[in-house]
Amino acid sequence: MKTIVSGIRSTGKLHLGNYFGALRNFIRMQNNADNRCFFFIADLHALTTHPNPAELHPNVQNVLTDFLAAGLDPEKSSIFVQSDVPEVIELYLMLNMHAYLGELEKTASFKDKARKQPENVNAGLLTYPVLMASDILIHNANEVPVGKDQEQHLEMTRRYARRFNNFYGVEYFNEPVAYSDGTEMIKIPGLDGSGKMGKSEGNCIFLSDDEKTITKKVMRALTDEGPKEMNSVKPDYIENLFTFLRVVSTPDVVEYFDEKWNNCEIRYGDLKKQLAADIVKTTLPIRERILEIQSKPEILHKAVTIGAELARESARKTVREVREIMGFKPF
Numbered sequence: 423m424k425t426i427v428s429g430i431r432s433t434g435k436l437h438l439g440n441y442f443g444a445l446r447n448f449i450r451m452q453n454n455a456d457n458r459c460f461f462f463i464a465d466l467h468a469l470t471t472h473p474n475p476a477e478l479h480p481n482v483q484n485v486l487t488d489f490l491a492a493g494l495d496p497e498k499s500s501i502f503v504q505s506d507v508p509e510v511i512e513l514y515l516m517l518n519m520h521a522y523l524g525e526l527e528k529t530a531s532f533k534d535k536a537r538k539q540p541e542n543v544n545a546g547l548l549t550y551p552v553l554m555a556s557d558i559l560i561h562n563a564n565e566v567p568v569g570k571d572q573e574q575h576l577e578m579t580r581r582y583a584r585r586f587n588n589f590y591g592v593e594y595f596n597e598p599v600a601y602s603d604g605t606e607m608i609k610i611p612g613l614d615g616s617g618k619m620g621k622s623e624g625n626c627i628f629l630s631d632d633e634k635t636i637t638k639k640v641m642r643a644l645t646d647e648g649p650k651e652m653n654s655v656k657p658d659y660i661e662n663l664f665t666f667l668r669v670v671s672t673p674d675v676v677e678y679f680d681e682k683w684n685n686c687e688i689r690y691g692d693l694k695k696q697l698a699a700d701i702v703k704t705t706l707p708i709r710e711r712i713l714e715i716q717s718k719p720e721i722l723h724k725a726v727t728i729g730a731e732l733a734r735e736s737a738r739k740t741v742r743e744v745r746e747i748m749g750f751k752p753f
């Protein structure tokens with residue numbers, strides 16, 4: 423039996439990067455009976471950017487709705503809200519004692535956020551990878567389905583697991599690996615020429631977007647006048663369109679447009695139309711279920727109540743054992 427853990431921050435509705443980088447794999451993994459799956463909404467991680475209290479809960483609801491609409495099933499996975507499992511905060515404190523300033527300051531996500539929000543470089547931002555390691559290690563995960571941007575955090579999780587084991591002379595924590603369906607970890611690009619689709623980049627196609635909105639966003643994608651020479655190298659923003667095609671379209675479609683590119687016959691309008699249609703094919707059924715779930719909010723309550731109970735059971739066991747390893751003893 424393998425233990426699978428992953429989470430998504432509650433910073434808004436989910437976009438295609440979240441879906442293809444993570445959520446799609448959550449669903450594949452829950453359908454394997456040999457997996458014990460924990461998938462959660464990382465609302466504590468979302469605190470680093472000081473969300474407005476009035477928006478905190480609706481944001482959690484949005485992500486949970488997207489989880490269920492995409493096919494996560496509370497009968498197959500433990501689906502929960504991170505803050506409903508407070509044990510993770512205790513493990514976070516303990517792991518913090520073995521996490522060092524130098525390595526935390528060097529983390530790419532920390533440097534990036536510190537640059538983007540110089541007015542709010544808080545300690546939570548610095549120790550973000552430790553909380554993430556706690557999320558994963560608290561269920562002693564073997565595999566963590568995430569997109570490429572989480573690679574370094576996973577590496578740090580393994581380091582903290584190893585450090586804990588070495589320090590206390592135990593073989594307690596597994597060293598979990600990133601999983602993305604046996605293929606390379608993926609990064610969904612933005613269609614505005616930027617390397618990554620992301621909420622803070624403001625270039626997202628959301629799972630809840632309707633067909634018209636998706637088509638409009640895709641048709642606006644950055645292109646140029648087309649290649650001047652046969653078989654030329656694609657500039658990044660064109661390569662991004664092809665990366666997208668490879669994820670959502672069939673191989674013959676990719677091959678067709680590749681050939682057109684190589685022969686300098688490419689018509690970007692055709693490519694974009696095809697891309698939009700293939701995205702819609704994936705997202706439309708999800709959008710329909712989102713609308714359905716929004717009309718029955720009790721489904722959300724039920725899903726996370728069962729999920730939190732299972733997650734807490736697993737988390738309590740870890741915290742009890744970690745306390746014992748560290749030398750805590752009840753009177």
Ligand code: TYM
Nearest residue numbers: 428429430431439440443444464557568569608609610619
């Ligand atoms: P977050 O909320 O930024 O993103 C959630 C998941 O979506 C993936 N993702 C992408 N994948 C491919 N292309 C993109 N453009 C793209 N954008 C986002 C991310 O890789 C991620 O898998 N720190 C995590 C949340 C977290 C977590 C955890 C994850 C907290 N604790 C424990 C796994 C295990 C984060 O901020 O992801």
